[in-house]
Amino acid sequence: MRVTVLVRPKQGIRDPQGEAIGRSLNGLGYGVSAVHAGKIFDLDVDTDDAAEAKRIGEEAAAKVLSNDLIEGFEVIVG
């Protein structure tokens, strides 16, 4: 079963990657006032149980995929 973990920089945390991308987009003429760059992880977990899949995704996100000091995460099952 697929679990998708979205990791985003927390509000107020400096995001040099997003800033660089934003500058490039603005250089191309797109009016973008801010870009925040995060990460996507698609996990194919060894279970067909949606609740168990979500639990695995949340645990992996909290323990490994994100760092609570600077990032928040969202777990999507299916």
Added chain:
Amino acid sequence: MAKVGVITFLGSLDDRDALRAVSTVGGTPVPLWHGDTDLKGVDAILLPGGFSYGDHLRCGALARFAPIMAAVADFAAAGGPVLGICNGFQILCEADLLPGILTPNHGQRFICRDVDLIVQSESPWIGNRAVGESITVPVKHGDGAWFHPQEGLAELEANGQILLRYSEDINGATDRIACITNAAGNVCGLMPHPEHAVDPLLGSIDGQLLVGRLIAA
């Protein structure tokens, strides 16, 4: 003679310099391997710089789960001296053995040069140099901005855990903080490279203070 273990992770690149620095200050260098669980009876541990696991995910985030890290955590909890330099600092922060986390330099550039560091707190890690004195040690990093929420910073300061600040803002680190310890004071981390500043041939020997602490413990 004090035995100092230097851990080689997959992607470490300053491990040999660190081993040599330990010899320079008069210790016995002991190479340790990330996949081992035995610390070979060392008296102190050094986590060297580099790009463990290619800096994938976040710097140090994957190395913290290396087999040897459980032994390092036990060693630190028992009061053993542990020094993390650059990537080693990033690993110790990700492993929650030190507060905060290292994030990309705000200027988006890799920085490679000598920096002046101002002593903030008297500590054996920096040879008990007086507060306000300056030491010179090189940096070379792209992800060296130490971040800590404002909440809790005053406590770190009051505990004497903030040892060094950059004399100028080079990378966006919170309050220009360059070097910190854990609450007990036996675990220390910094982005600058003391192991590259132990020989007069290379300019500064101020790095001997930090590396020397490992053999004085």
